[in-house]
Amino acid sequence: MKLRFLGAAQTVTGSKTLCTHRNRRFLVDCGLFQGAKPKRLLNWQPFQEAEKIDFVVLTHAHIDHSGYLPKLVKEGFKGPIYCSPGTRDLCEVLLLDSAKLQEEDASFANRTGHSHHRPALPLYTTRDAENALRLIQTVKQNDWVDLKDGLSLKLTRSGHIIGSSFVQLGLQGDYRSQLVTFSGDLGNGRSEIIKPPVSIPETDFLVLEGTYGDRLQPRGNVRDALRPLIHQIFERKGVMVIPAFSVGRTQEILYHLRVLEESRQIPTIPVYLDSPMANHATQIFLDHPEEHLLRFNNGELHSPICPSCYSAVKSADESMVLCMKDGPMIVISAAGMLTGGRILHHLKHRLPDRNNMVVFVGYQAEETKGALLQQGIPTIRIHHEEVAVDAEIKTIEALSAHADYQDILDWLKGLKQPPTKIFLNHGEPAALETLAQKIKATYNFNVMIPKPNEEIDLARIKSELNGRTA
Numbered sequence: 401m402k403l404r405f406l407g408a409a410q411t412v413t414g415s416k417t418l419c420t421h422r423n424r425r426f427l428v429d430c431g432l433f434q435g436a437k438p439k440r441l442l443n444w445q446p447f448q449e450a451e452k453i454d455f456v457v458l459t460h461a462h463i464d465h466s467g468y469l470p471k472l473v474k475e476g477f478k479g480p481i482y483c484s485p486g487t488r489d490l491c492e493v494l495l496l497d498s499a500k501l502q503e504e505d506a507s508f509a510n511r512t513g514h515s516h517h518r519p520a521l522p523l524y525t526t527r528d529a530e531n532a533l534r535l536i537q538t539v540k541q542n543d544w545v546d547l548k549d550g551l552s553l554k555l556t557r558s559g560h561i562i563g564s565s566f567v568q569l570g571l572q573g574d575y576r577s578q579l580v581t582f583s584g585d586l587g588n589g590r591s592e593i594i595k596p597p598v599s600i601p602e603t604d605f606l607v608l609e610g611t612y613g614d615r616l617q618p619r620g621n622v623r624d625a626l627r628p629l630i631h632q633i634f635e636r637k638g639v640m641v642i643p644a645f646s647v648g649r650t651q652e653i654l655y656h657l658r659v660l661e662e663s664r665q666i667p668t669i670p671v672y673l674d675s676p677m678a679n680h681a682t683q684i685f686l687d688h689p690e691e692h693l694l695r696f697n698n699g700e701l702h703s704p705i706c707p708s709c710y711s712a713v714k715s716a717d718e719s720m721v722l723c724m725k726d727g728p729m730i731v732i733s734a735a736g737m738l739t740g741g742r743i744l745h746h747l748k749h750r751l752p753d754r755n756n757m758v759v760f761v762g763y764q765a766e767e768t769k770g771a772l773l774q775q776g777i778p779t780i781r782i783h784h785e786e787v788a789v790d791a792e793i794k795t796i797e798a799l800s801a802h803a804d805y806q807d808i809l810d811w812l813k814g815l816k817q818p819p820t821k822i823f824l825n826h827g828e829p830a831a832l833e834t835l836a837q838k839i840k841a842t843y844n845f846n847v848m849i850p851k852p853n854e855e856i857d858l859a860r861i862k863s864e865l866n867g868r869t870a
């Protein structure tokens with residue numbers, strides 16, 4: 401088999417690996433490039449011979465792993481898309497949302513003349529996303545599926561978000577079969593609500609993510625950090641605004657609030673979830689108990705992860721009314737990095753009052769509004785208005801859905817035999833370099849960092865190594 405790293409090679413987005421085995425061509429993940437403009441422009445390049453791709457396998461639903469599917473379909477791909485049931489459910493929400501954003505971007509460019517193309521067209525439309533969703537075929541986790549021509553597929557739990565899976569490919573050879581494993585995004589096993597990654601006892605080749613390959617995340621207790629902040633908000637009748645990513649982070653926060661309340665560590669306080677997508681993702685979470693890891697002392701309230709005084713805000717009007725409401729209360733809204741969405745309305749109303757508090761629970765990329773608030777700027781521009789920042793700004797770390805280098809090293813311990821080769825992807829160059837050194841130092845495994853578009857022939861690697869040991 402040959403691998404070509406079309407995306408997530410020495411970068412963190414656009415996950416897309418082209419695999420060729422005998423006469424079959426397929427993709428593992430089909431993600432969108434995100435972030436800086438030169439990266440995003442890559443999404444617009446034509447995909448060569450999309451109609452000749454036999455199938456796609458997804459590790460999980462995050463847009464940087466699935467968001468290119470509607471474009472691939474638009475360019476002629478008609479094969480099946482294999483993924484777990486949880487991934488399918490989340491893709492329905494995420495791909496349609498992504499298409500809506502593409503359409504909105506194009507119409508914004510047309511209104512403002514911000515485009516060289518007239519008229520500006522979306523990368524793909526809702527219709528393309530619907531066509532992609534129709535091609536999905538779910539695969540139960542833990543069972544081998546025969547894909548013909550000596551190729552088989554197994555998905556197992558990777559503990560990152562609902563549905564996230566390791567993709568294992570079995571290749572029938574002339575002498576013995578071989579295994580190729582893709583980690584996708586690896587969970588860190590510290591979530592209290594979703595099950596940890598399973599271990600992979602054997603694989604000949606491993607494509608491993610390294611997002612946090614040079615970082616150690618704090619191991620502190622989230623509830624210990626959250627508890628005093630909620631007491632403060634309650635006493636001064638303020639509003640706590642939590643910007644959170646819709647899939648994963650929001651459900652974790654709801655769960656922690658619920659446990660704090662149920663164990664009487666905090667008073668009952670109204671909690672509003674103001675993000676239609678997060679609300680949808682929470683429902684999908686509840687629909688997949690097979691992936692849960694929930695522990696409760698008492699019986700269940702009205703939903704197993706939500707606090708008792710919980711409301712999901714639906715319409716934009718309701719959201720506006722909520723902005724006017726008096727505290728004490730907690731408002732969870734998206735986008736997590738304040739790049740857009742309803743969270744901006746809440747901040748505009750709540751930031752000028754020092755009784756309020758903004759609590760960050762996720763990574764804030766450089767130069768985002770989130771990062772500026774964390775740096776302590778006195779005013780911030782929201783919707784063309786300069787808004788005074790008098791509210792308290794806090795950050796709770798220890799809530800990431802990715803593995804850091806120690807988690808990755810611990811997970812590699814599960815391998816009974818050294819793999820022939822590990823390929824590191826999905827990380828910035830410095831993170832991957834550090835991780836490669838740590839893996840070599842700890843296990844003496846063979847590691848390489850593929851370049852963008854580099855083609856790697858697994859049979860050749862195998863025979864070269866055999867030649868060396870012969």
Ligand SMILES: [Zn+2]
Nearest residue numbers: 460462560585
């Ligand atoms: Zn992910």
